[in-house]
Amino acid sequence: MSGIYVHVPFCRTACHYCDFHFSTSLSRVESYVKALLKEIELRQESGEWDGLVFDTLYFGGGTPSVLSSDDLKLIVEGINRAFRGSSGFSSEFIESTIEVNPEDVNEESLRGWRAAGFNRLSIGVQSFHDSQLSWMNRKHSGKEAFRAVELASRAGFHRISLDLIYGLPESDGDWQKTVEMALSLPIDHISCYALTIEPKTVLGARIKSGVEIEMPDERLEKDYAIICDEMRKAGFDHYEVSNWAKGVKSRAVHNSSYWSGAPYLGLGAGAHGFRSNIRYSVISNNPLYISAIEAKKLPDTEETLSNKDRCNEVLMTGLRTAKGVDFKALEKTWGYNPAKLNPKEWKSRIEAGDIVQTKAGEETAFRIPENKWLIGDSIATDFFVT
Ligand code: SF4
Structure with missing residues (x-):
């Protein structure tokens, strides 16, 4: 989508x-x-x-x-x-x-x-x-x-x-x-x-x-x-x-x-867009935006995201959803499985109930449970690929 x-x-x-x-x-x-x-x-x-x-x-x-x-x-x-x-x-x-x-x-x-x-x-x-x-x-x-x-x-x-x-x-x-x-x-x-x-x-x-x-x-x-x-x-x-x-x-x-990390087209001053691993931000200044566009220039600042960046983003946003993150799919798409990279922390987070399986039987999909969502950022960053 x-x-x-x-x-x-x-x-x-x-x-x-x-x-x-x-x-x-x-x-x-x-x-x-x-x-x-x-x-x-x-x-x-x-x-x-x-x-x-x-x-x-x-x-x-x-x-x-x-x-x-x-x-x-x-x-x-x-x-x-x-x-x-x-x-x-x-x-x-x-x-x-x-x-x-x-x-x-x-x-x-x-x-x-x-x-x-x-x-x-x-x-x-x-x-x-x-x-x-x-x-x-x-x-x-x-x-x-x-x-x-x-x-x-x-x-x-x-x-x-x-x-x-x-x-x-x-x-x-x-x-x-x-x-x-x-x-x-x-x-x-x-x-x-x-x-x-x-x-x-x-x-x-x-x-x-x-x-x-x-x-x-x-x-x-x-x-x-x-x-x-x-x-x-x-x-x-x-x-x-x-x-x-x-x-x-x-x-x-x-x-x-x-x-879910899908591409999106951002239009207007201060908007962000994303496609093919490139994220861009349009200038956050209305007069400068208008004059750049009048001169037929797109006033964007671009950033190229690595596979690690993409993996970390999916982790950060996905763990705080009910759908969760499928770690098998993550590894297949971006080449990293954060759970395997940090097994000790993973085990302790699972034991503490900070990370749970999304549904019984979905062995590779995990999320942070609702009662831990307020501290979700700190849980997710523990598994960032660096
Ligand atoms: S200043 Fe404008 S954008 Fe910000 S919260 Fe108020 S109405 Fe929304």
Whole structure:
């Protein structure tokens, strides 16, 4: 499965915790969309993606919902012209997701997103509590977030994912209530991440100056246990460390292909792409991106990954999924079996229950169990091929 990712680096406000690439100056939106259309042509003309079948499309950001429906439609049409149709690609994306913020969801925008071809929404709710939302500098209220999901469902979107953040300052069981409210809505997926403190953010500066304190690990563990528990009770399947789906068909196909190491085409300032062991990053600067594309140059930085790098990446991402990693396949594809390279550590991790077989009978496939996913990175790095 291969996918196309489009980065939309604009937001209406800067959330205090966020260090993604975005700009709150919307004056360049028009020239950015033009540049994006040109970049699509340049990547097609490069011939580097010939022969790949793209099954999924994902608009992320930033906040893709700041773009008008007409602009979104133009971009999707440009992608279809360049990478689908005439070259024998299948006629429809099996999953086409747009990240939207609650304040942008209304009947008109929902109609526009459907007309542009999106069949899945990822709504940036983060919390349903106004005190937490204003602490994060989010632009919407809890009520608006709730209404946005209901409106989207009524408009015919059957695949709706919510983004939530845990580890926020809270009073009176706010986190438990946020999860319960999310589960009362017509959704089929939740992505949930711990609040991380990035140094170059407002929150990072506040923590450094002592105005705020960082949440202790125990609090993050408690919140994570709450969501794992509630999602299980609600019948959702915990298929990756931060992702829950209501059945296999509701799993995010686009993101799942990242975890399996499939190629993906990245478009837009700050996007990443990957093909044939080459990973590229597009420049994270909107004016420089626009001027490079106007001069018909792709402003990429490339990195060639070795077999060891690929093996380690599959290990890092795969062990934190319910599907796990098939070590026999890993050895066949990349020439390394990390379990055989470090047998003593492997034995002790198995005995401690830090690594388990994915299913009885699948002797070569392993994963980290759910109750150890929060420390999954440190378990996986013990088996990195160096
Ligand atoms: S969290 Fe999302 S909406 Fe907030 S600044 Fe970051 S990219 Fe923009």
